[in-house]
Amino acid sequence: MSKIFIDIAISLDGFMAADNRSPKNPMGDNGPAIHNWMFVQKAFWETHSMDNRGEKDDADGQLIRETFARTGAWMMGKRMFEEGEASWPEGLFRAPVYVLTHEKREPWVQKDNTTFYFINDGFEGALAKAKAAAGNKDVRISGGADCIRQALNSGYVDELTLHIAPLIHSSGLRPFDGVDKTKLTFIPTKTVHSPMTTHITYTVSPNS
Amino acid sequence: MSKIFIDIAISLDGFMAADNRSPKNPMGDNGPAIHNWMFVQKAFWETHSMDNRGEKDDADGQLIRETFARTGAWMMGKRMFEEGEASWPEGLFRAPVYVLTHEKREPWVQKDNTTFYFINDGFEGALAKAKAAAGNKDVRISGGADCIRQALNSGYVDELTLHIAPLIHSSGLRPFDGVDKTKLTFIPTKTVHSPMTTHITYTVSPNS
Numbered sequence: 001m002s003k004i005f006i007d008i009a010i011s012l013d014g015f016m017a018a019d020n021r022s023p024k025n026p027m028g029d030n031g032p033a034i035h036n037w038m039f040v041q042k043a044f045w046e047t048h049s050m051d052n053r054g055e056k057d058d059a060d061g062q063l064i065r066e067t068f069a070r071t072g073a074w075m076m077g078k079r080m081f082e083e084g085e086a087s088w089p090e091g092l093f094r095a096p097v098y099v100l101t102h103e104k105r106e107p108w109v110q111k112d113n114t115t116f117y118f119i120n121d122g123f124e125g126a127l128a129k130a131k132a133a134a135g136n137k138d139v140r141i142s143g144g145a146d147c148i149r150q151a152l153n154s155g156y157v158d159e160l161t162l163h164i165a166p167l168i169h170s171s172g173l174r175p176f177d178g179v180d181k182t183k184l185t186f187i188p189t190k191t192v193h194s195p196m197t198t199h200i201t202y203t204v205s206p207n208s
Numbered sequence: 209m210s211k212i213f214i215d216i217a218i219s220l221d222g223f224m225a226a227d228n229r230s231p232k233n234p235m236g237d238n239g240p241a242i243h244n245w246m247f248v249q250k251a252f253w254e255t256h257s258m259d260n261r262g263e264k265d266d267a268d269g270q271l272i273r274e275t276f277a278r279t280g281a282w283m284m285g286k287r288m289f290e291e292g293e294a295s296w297p298e299g300l301f302r303a304p305v306y307v308l309t310h311e312k313r314e315p316w317v318q319k320d321n322t323t324f325y326f327i328n329d330g331f332e333g334a335l336a337k338a339k340a341a342a343g344n345k346d347v348r349i350s351g352g353a354d355c356i357r358q359a360l361n362s363g364y365v366d367e368l369t370l371h372i373a374p375l376i377h378s379s380g381l382r383p384f385d386g387v388d389k390t391k392l393t394f395i396p397t398k399t400v401h402s403p404m405t406t407h408i409t410y411t412v413s414p415n416s
Binding site for chain 1: 220372375376378385392397402403404405410
């Protein structure tokens with residue numbers, strides 16, 4: 001059964017992104033530092049078909065490969081897309097990407113099965129398309145914080161993985177802000193220790 | 209060498225305490241739920257010399273015993289003390305407790321080596337007294353959020369343990385709010401998985 005999962009990095013104080021976000025400064029000031037654990041892994045550059053700049057290949061890399069392999073479609077918010085559009089190389093996602101936006105725009109077809117679809121009928125409409133595209137694989141909700149909030153409040157998320165980076169942002173965007181605290185049950189199912197981050201996976205289910 | 213350590217529970221969205229805190233409602237609405245993992249452990253009731261209401265004795269309990277055994281003195285803020293004073297049984301801490309306050313008050317001597325000292329000369333003054341009292345054991349900074357912030361910003365903290373509870377508070381007090389993001393380096397050293405919480409320990413050191 002295909003799953004809907006969230007897989008995001010956050011700072012020790014719970015921020016997905018820092019202040020001063022823009023296409024020229026994606027994720028804000030020092031924002032990408034929450035992904036430092038990924039950038040050192042060969043698996044990160046391999047899965048995204050980029051020249052390999054990673055020096056490590058350990059449990060963190062294995063996690064990157066597994067997460068990438070299970071992903072049959074991606075969903076993301078408009079601001080995450082716009083911040084990334086300026087700098088992402090073509091073919092990065094290797095699966096269809098559904099972008100939540102009010103903008104009308106034709107699909108942007110890239111190499112390696114990466115096509116961005118711009119969806120104007122809200123979270124649930126985009127999710128239905130992503131699920132259909134994913135087939136037996138899973139749908140990954142990528143971000144940003146507003147998209148994560150919508151996903152959790154929708155009640156459709158099956159699984160949440162947090163990569164907690166050991167740094168403080170002090171300000172920015174937190175994914176749980178605005179999530180209905182009465183609606184969901186989280187159960188930690190797996191923890192993986194790393195000197196650069198901590199990976200925690202939860203099953204998520206709506207309260208009856 | 210004696211260490212200064214922080215050991216606190218937080219919600220998935222980073223709160224140590226919820227809204228509507230008072231001595232009649234310690235930690236605020238549903239606040240104590242972040243400690244549910246402790247309340248089911250025999251070790252929690254044993255170490256605090258209370259009638260045993262725990263049904264479990266596993267890795268979480270072992271962690272409670274180790275943390276209690278290493279603690280030679282406690283530090284806490286005035287509001288944490290005032291919220292607890294109304295309901296804590298006597299002799300709970302089994303070591304001297306240094307309370308940061310502006311109130312002048314004689315030490316409150318209880319059984320089992322628990323004595324509350326009310327310290328009026330700030331965080332560093334209280335820390336010096338707690339270190340002297342702890343001897344070869346460690347000093348535990350208990351909370352609340354404002355006391356944790358002061359401790360981290362002081363640069364004296366050696367170790368931080370977070371127990372991340374799988375629930376959302378949505379509002380309340382966050383321990384990292386107001387912590388200087390440039391001042392400290394955190395390195396995750398140990399992670400312990402539990403179905404009721406996730407324990408992460410970091411070494412903490414001031415940046416040079």
